[in-house]
Amino acid sequence: MIVNAMSIDVEDYFHVSVFDGIVPRTQWDSMESRVVRNTERLLDIFDEFEVHSTFFVLGWVGERHPQLVRTIANRGHEVASHGYAHRLVYDQTRSAFRDDVRRAKALLEDAAGRRVTGYRAPSYSITPRSLWALDVLIEEGYAYDSSIFPIRHDRYGISVSDRRPYRIERLGRSIIEVPASTTRIGPINCPVAGGGYFRILPYFWTRWGINRVNTLERHPAIFYLHPWEVDPEQPRLHAGRLGRFRHYFNLQGTEARLRRLLSDFRFDTVQKFVTEARLELSQNSRFALSLPYSF
Numbered sequence: 001m002i003v004n005a006m007s008i009d010v011e012d013y014f015h016v017s018v019f020d021g022i023v024p025r026t027q028w029d030s031m032e033s034r035v036v037r038n039t040e041r042l043l044d045i046f047d048e049f050e051v052h053s054t055f056f057v058l059g060w061v062g063e064r065h066p067q068l069v070r071t072i073a074n075r076g077h078e079v080a081s082h083g084y085a086h087r088l089v090y091d092q093t094r095s096a097f098r099d100d101v102r103r104a105k106a107l108l109e110d111a112a113g114r115r116v117t118g119y120r121a122p123s124y125s126i127t128p129r130s131l132w133a134l135d136v137l138i139e140e141g142y143a144y145d146s147s148i149f150p151i152r153h154d155r156y157g158i159s160v161s162d163r164r165p166y167r168i169e170r171l172g173r174s175i176i177e178v179p180a181s182t183t184r185i186g187p188i189n190c191p192v193a194g195g196g197y198f199r200i201l202p203y204f205w206t207r208w209g210i211n212r213v214n215t216l217e218r219h220p221a222i223f224y225l226h227p228w229e230v231d232p233e234q235p236r237l238h239a240g241r242l243g244r245f246r247h248y249f250n251l252q253g254t255e256a257r258l259r260r261l262l263s264d265f266r267f268d269t270v271q272k273f274v275t276e277a278r279l280e281l282s283q284n285s286r287f288a289l290s291l292p293y294s295f
């Protein structure tokens with residue numbers, strides 16, 4: 001049975017990009033925090049199924065809850081970085097982005113007591129507008145990135161990018177890109193492995209999609225979820241209709257669904273997957289060679 005990669009983006013319900021402008025950053029500290037309890041619930045579920053996961057922790061959360069970061073590491077999981085302040089990459093300057101990922105890496109490494117080598121951008125916001133971020137990540141010592149979603153979406157995605165993990169070489173150094181999983185139906189890449197797609201679409205969609213990646217492509221799937229997605233009691237915030245639907249739909253059913261997923265498939269950390277796949281990864285995929293930027 002193929003071992004897939006499990007990942008959790010550790011942030012609170014009010015950090016989510018859909019609430020940008022609705023909960024200003026200046027109010028974050030006064031909001032009821034539920035991230036520790038929700039993450040611990042996920043840790044308990046993973047223990048139950050003997051699964052290790054990668055946790056992309058938001059630096060802002062790690063700074064306020066270093067013990068949570070330490071607990072994640074001590075329970076055998078990988079601590080990785082979700083940046084510091086949950087700002088979309090394409091809304092930042094290059095130097096602001098550098099400060100953000102450097103600050104997150106330093107404080108997460110301090111709390112976890114081990115090296116942090118993986119990064120995932122808020123809302124998968126490495127897009128054609130922000131490909132320069134890959135160079136910054138290499139310079140800041142990240143070994144892999146999981147921010148380029150090979151789909152079409154209103155806020156993120158590069159639909160022509162490779163669906164499978166690949167290596168991007170830049171001036172003698174490299175970074176490995178690990179995209180969240182999709183399956184191809186005709187000319188379209190369809191997301192099959194996580195977040196809203198996992199909560200909103202019926203469970204058999206995810207099971208079918210991961211099965212398809214595992215059996216047809218003989219490749220591991222990369223799955224992702226957030227701690228707030230197993231918390232149906234979280235305070236309701238006001239967003240637009242689409243945002244509310246994407247954030248709140250089926251929160252009450254997600255934990256049971258996750259348990260089903262963990263029974264149906266095997267999972268381990270993204271780091272494990274990257275380490276094992278390193279030699280087989282195609283060097284400079286067709287997409288990476290045509291990256292429309294240079295320096």
Ligand SMILES: [Zn+2]
Pocket residue numbers: 009011016082086121122123
């Ligand atoms: Zn996030």
